[in-house]
Amino acid sequence: MTQNNEKKTKKEKKEKKNKLSLRRKVSNLAFALRQIWEASPSYFIVYYLCTFIWAPLDFLTGSYLLRMIVNSVERDSPPETIITYMLVIGAVQIAANILNNMFWNVISPGQYHRIGTIVRKKLFNKAAEVELACYETPAFYDKYVKAMDEAHERVHKVMQTIDNLIWRIISLACNSMLLFVIDPWLIVFGLFPLLLGFVRRWYNKLNHSIAVDKKPIDRRIKYVRRTFYLGEYSKEMRMGNMYLRMLDELEATYRDFKAMMHKHGIKRAVAKYIQSIGLEVVCVMGAMFYAVWRTTAQGTMTIGDCIVILNSIGTISYCLNNMVQTFADFGEHSLFIEDVRSFLDHEVKIKSPENAPPAERGDISFENVSFRYEGAEQDVLKDVSFTLRQGEHIALVGQNGSGKTTLVKLLLRLYDPTGGRVCLNGEDIKNIDLASYRDSFSCVFQDFKIFSMSVEQNVLLRRSREGDTALAENALRESGAYEKISTLEKGIATTLTREFDEEGANLSIGEQQKVSLARVFAEDTPFAVLDEPSSALDPIAEHKMFENMRRAAVGRSVIFISHRLSSAVDADRIYLMDGGRITESGTHAELMAANGKYAEMFRLQAENYVGREAAV
Ligand code: ADP
Numbered sequence: 001m002t003q004n005n006e007k008k009t010k011k012e013k014k015e016k017k018n019k020l021s022l023r024r025k026v027s028n029l030a031f032a033l034r035q036i037w038e039a040s041p042s043y044f045i046v047y048y049l050c051t052f053i054w055a056p057l058d059f060l061t062g063s064y065l066l067r068m069i070v071n072s073v074e075r076d077s078p079p080e081t082i083i084t085y086m087l088v089i090g091a092v093q094i095a096a097n098i099l100n101n102m103f104w105n106v107i108s109p110g111q112y113h114r115i116g117t118i119v120r121k122k123l124f125n126k127a128a129e130v131e132l133a134c135y136e137t138p139a140f141y142d143k144y145v146k147a148m149d150e151a152h153e154r155v156h157k158v159m160q161t162i163d164n165l166i167w168r169i170i171s172l173a174c175n176s177m178l179l180f181v182i183d184p185w186l187i188v189f190g191l192f193p194l195l196l197g198f199v200r201r202w203y204n205k206l207n208h209s210i211a212v213d214k215k216p217i218d219r220r221i222k223y224v225r226r227t228f229y230l231g232e233y234s235k236e237m238r239m240g241n242m243y244l245r246m247l248d249e250l251e252a253t254y255r256d257f258k259a260m261m262h263k264h265g266i267k268r269a270v271a272k273y274i275q276s277i278g279l280e281v282v283c284v285m286g287a288m289f290y291a292v293w294r295t296t297a298q299g300t301m302t303i304g305d306c307i308v309i310l311n312s313i314g315t316i317s318y319c320l321n322n323m324v325q326t327f328a329d330f331g332e333h334s335l336f337i338e339d340v341r342s343f344l345d346h347e348v349k350i351k352s353p354e355n356a357p358p359a360e361r362g363d364i365s366f367e368n369v370s371f372r373y374e375g376a377e378q379d380v381l382k383d384v385s386f387t388l389r390q391g392e393h394i395a396l397v398g399q400n401g402s403g404k405t406t407l408v409k410l411l412l413r414l415y416d417p418t419g420g421r422v423c424l425n426g427e428d429i430k431n432i433d434l435a436s437y438r439d440s441f442s443c444v445f446q447d448f449k450i451f452s453m454s455v456e457q458n459v460l461l462r463r464s465r466e467g468d469t470a471l472a473e474n475a476l477r478e479s480g481a482y483e484k485i486s487t488l489e490k491g492i493a494t495t496l497t498r499e500f501d502e503e504g505a506n507l508s509i510g511e512q513q514k515v516s517l518a519r520v521f522a523e524d525t526p527f528a529v530l531d532e533p534s535s536a537l538d539p540i541a542e543h544k545m546f547e548n549m550r551r552a553a554v555g556r557s558v559i560f561i562s563h564r565l566s567s568a569v570d571a572d573r574i575y576l577m578d579g580g581r582i583t584e585s586g587t588h589a590e591l592m593a594a595n596g597k598y599a600e601m602f603r604l605q606a607e608n609y610v611g612r613e614a615a616v
Helices: 002-018 022-039 041-074 079-129 132-136 138-182 186-195 197-229 231-238 242-298 303-344 404-411 434-439 455-460 468-479 509-522 539-552 588-594 597-610
Strands: 364-371 381-388 393-398 419-424 441-444 527-531 557-561 573-578 581-586
Touching: 022 041, 022 079, 022 138, 022 303, 041 079, 041 138, 041 303, 079 138, 079 303, 132 138, 138 186, 138 303, 186 242, 186 303, 197 231, 197 242, 197 303, 231 242, 242 303, 364 404, 381 404, 381 419, 381 581, 393 404, 404 527, 404 557, 434 441, 441 509, 455 468, 455 509, 468 509, 468 539, 509 539, 573 588, 573 597, 581 588, 581 597, 588 597
Parallel strands: 393 557, 393 573, 441 527, 527 557
Antiparallel strands: 364 381, 364 419, 573 581
16 A cells, blocks of 8 residues: 555656646747757748748638639639639649649758757767766666657657647638638537547547556567667577577567557547547538538528538648647657756766866876765775876776776766865866866777777777878787788778678677777877776787787876786786775785785686696
């Protein structure tokens, strides 16, 4: 019972959160329109100008001139009059068709793409700024994904929905005026659909419930789909019949979908049925009987008017119905735009003050640094202090989960410490220009990524400049990747992965790691971070790479993380991390002499390599 109440309150809170004030809704729609206006004012003007021209013309040819023609026939008017009316209708229709075709098939697709690109660029620029912690906050991440997926389409949908509304208002006004002129009582039939508002609200509510219940089902289907098409799952999917398990999951989503539709589907059908009956029987048929009665029984209405009434009453009820739906659509668009706006408005916490000085070479020190991930119950780093002197090479070692990678994330200012500070030459790095600070690092991460771009771009990770090819080639030589790259037909210009280029190259994991390592050799940055840089390399490649690295690292400060303690032996200083603290530090010889945990770990690993006797 209490649990049920809790669930209910949570749901209510969520619904409340999803409700936007009218002012905010309007502001969201205005925001969407502003995006289009900023991207292409001329497209914006032509788009709505067309509506203001075509909507009255549509009424003129579809209802007004039609009435004139039938009435002229009935009154035996001269054929020239009738032909003139018909020619006007034909000419307007032909012109409208040509211009509409041009607009929708030639101009609109290009503009649609252009606006999409501009909106996406805004989102990508923001995405490049947001701090890593945002990726770990589900509510924010959901918004982020939704904004990325939907933003540009929603912006267009707002434009179309407003266009639709303008069209309906014009059509409604023209047709109502015509009916009013013919017989004011007819308006009653036209207004009838408004009385069905409560049924429509019920129908929309059911639609909303279906959409909400469908979301988790869709997410599961998407997950199953990903496991089938993403390369990273391909091996496991083929082992142990995992794909059969995934197909079971797909079947389960179908069962859930069926159950969900069973729950809401019949009610939705009833709501729709009442709406249709109300519209078609009461409104259209009622007006039809009234018009036919006046034309035939009373003889007080012309056949032309009778035909126009049937035509206009249908249009009016359609417009009213459609307009109510349009307002519901605005509400939905507004919720999506709200997500986009709150993503764009997100205040980035990791930034530097204006006119902050650029980063320079020097010493980096951690001063009593503590850190806790958002939502976590414990600090991952606890009172960590050490200094990386200019040109010094230090190794961070320790068991999994001891906090090494987190320390590197703080060093790169991907996160800010929750306690203490990280300084460059005594200045808190928060006060140093962030872009130049990050630019002063070359990094290889253990979960390195290769981009579907040329080898050269994968090495340089930035826009090209003159002389880059030689720079990238040298870096590849140093990292040991050039041997393989030089065998490729297009060499360094080869696209990596075949996702977008059939002539692209798929490299082995070891070769990919060598390419990512070349990133460190390519630029002479004052600092280098190597997080498990040789995990995918064979022993010979690893040995060569370390030799080259030693040469390349002269004069640079290097932080190096490795599970293989043998590769830490040459470091100027080794820091052993345990439970988020630095528990031992010194050179290899000092730590071995101290005979602490480092010495124990080193001996254990050595045993695995050379056998117990040799290690002791
Ligand atoms: P190491 O690199 O030494 O293996 P990490 O720095 O990756 O250790 O992780 C240290 C601890 O922080 C681990 O207990 C891990 O579970 C936790 N941790 C790492 N990343 C996150 C995160 N994004 N959110 C919450 N906890 C995390």
